[in-house]
Each structure stands twice: as structure tokens, then as C-alpha cells.
Amino acid sequence: MINLYTWATPNGRKISILLEELGLDYAVSPVDLGKLEQFSAHFSAISPNNKIPAIIDTEPDRDPVVIFESGAILTYLAEKSGQFLAPHGQARYSAMEWLHWQTSALGPMLGQLGFFAVRSQEKSPLAIARFTEEVERLLTVMEKQLTSNAYLAGEEYSIADIACYPWVQAATVYFKEALNGSFDTKPALQRWLKTVGERPAVKRGMAVPTL
Ligand SMILES: N[C@@H](CCC(=O)N[C@@H](CS)C(=O)NCC(=O)O)C(=O)O
Numbered sequence: 001m002i003n004l005y006t007w008a009t010p011n012g013r014k015i016s017i018l019l020e021e022l023g024l025d026y027a028v029s030p031v032d033l034g035k036l037e038q039f040s041a042h043f044s045a046i047s048p049n050n051k052i053p054a055i056i057d058t059e060p061d062r063d064p065v066v067i068f069e070s071g072a073i074l075t076y077l078a079e080k081s082g083q084f085l086a087p088h089g090q091a092r093y094s095a096m097e098w099l100h101w102q103t104s105a106l107g108p109m110l111g112q113l114g115f116f117a118v119r120s121q122e123k124s125p126l127a128i129a130r131f132t133e134e135v136e137r138l139l140t141v142m143e144k145q146l147t148s149n150a151y152l153a154g155e156e157y158s159i160a161d162i163a164c165y166p167w168v169q170a171a172t173v174y175f176k177e178a179l180n181g182s183f184d185t186k187p188a189l190q191r192w193l194k195t196v197g198e199r200p201a202v203k204r205g206m207a208v209p210t211l
Helices: 010-022 043-047 070-081 091-118 123-147 159-172 187-197 200-204
Strands: 002-006 027-029 054-055 065-068
Touching: 002 010, 002 070, 002 123, 010 070, 010 159, 043 054, 043 070, 054 070, 065 070, 065 123, 070 091, 070 159, 123 159, 123 187, 159 187, 187 200
Parallel strands: 002 027
Antiparallel strands: 002 054, 054 065
């Protein structure tokens, strides 16, 4: 049984999407970020960086596996099941490239844009310009990749798509104004959003946790 520690955010939903895709049995432990539950002693012991998502995978006759950081969790679950990550060769490393690109670039830059352009009361024009420009650059990189490939890592849907989808989907809703029509000029990105978003497991995973 896998216990998923999560909240209603893009990083948490990457993991619920993959668990739904895999059809694995899992329990959800909501960590209410609004109530600062990420700093509880219990959760700190599981996720020392005090961020969701995290998992505990318990199986009979072995010590539980405890993992934080969405990229590590996606890789673990893909390897455990033998799905959505090729075992070797170019396809594996293409998926790893785009997975790391998401966790090191797309996620943090969208997160900063959200903070400065949407959530912050004080508006810093320099910070907003800096993160808008960088997000626009990253979405253009994605558009280019998806113009010549069905999915981020090539012709197969992989954990790289699962990592990017909740972030890009949220950006189309929350950063529409900040990004000023950027999605309208990216047909390949729109096609990918539709294809991935229509998968039944993605729909179910995006609805976790139920609040
Ligand atoms: N690099 C981490 C980022 C995780 C992350 O930023 N999680 C956010 C929610 S989307 C969080 O827990 N924020 C709580 C906080 O910053 O206190 C990952 O990919 O798992």
C-alpha cells in the first residue's frame, strides 16, 4: 500500500496522476498547506524540506520506502511498475531530461511568477518582467519540442508529461493575464494539453485530494 502525502497543487497532482495511471492501491493523507501542516513533526520526518508531495510505500517483508521530491517519486513508481519510463536507451534519458527540466526550471519559474504576478500584494515590475520572460522562454522551448514530437520525450507518453501537465494546465488558468495570450500562439502545446488532459487517469489524478 502506498500512502501519498499531498495537497491540491501541481506538484502533488503529478503523483496522484501517475498512481491513477498505474492503477495502484493508494491512500491519500492531505497535508493542509494553509494550516502549515507541512511543518508538523510527523510530516518533517517524512519530508525534511517541508514540501509536498511525499510517499511511504509499505510492502510485506521489507522496510518501508519513504520518498520526497516529485521527480524522485515519479521515477521510483515508474521503475517499480515498469511503465511510463523506458528501462534504458535514448527514450529513458529523453524522459529524464524533460522530467529534470520540469523540476528545475518550469516548476520553479511558474511558482515565482505566481508569487510576484498573482499572489503578492506588493508588485515588483522587475520581478514580474523577469519571471514572465523566463516562463515565456520555457513555454516556447516546450512548444518547439511538441511541434516535432507527440509527447515531451518523443512518441511515448511518459513521466515527463505527467510532471509538466498540472503546471501548464494551472498556468493556462491562473497566469492567463500575466502571460498575455501566450498559449494562443502555441498550437502544439494546446494539442498536447488536450491529449494529456483527456486521459481518464489524468482527470482522476487532478481531482486529488478531495477537499
Ligand atoms: N521540488 C519539489 C517542490 C515541491 C513544492 O514546492 N511543493 C509545494 C506545493 S506545490 C509545497 O509543499 N509548498 C509548501 C511550502 O512552501 O511551505 C518537488 O518537485 O516535489
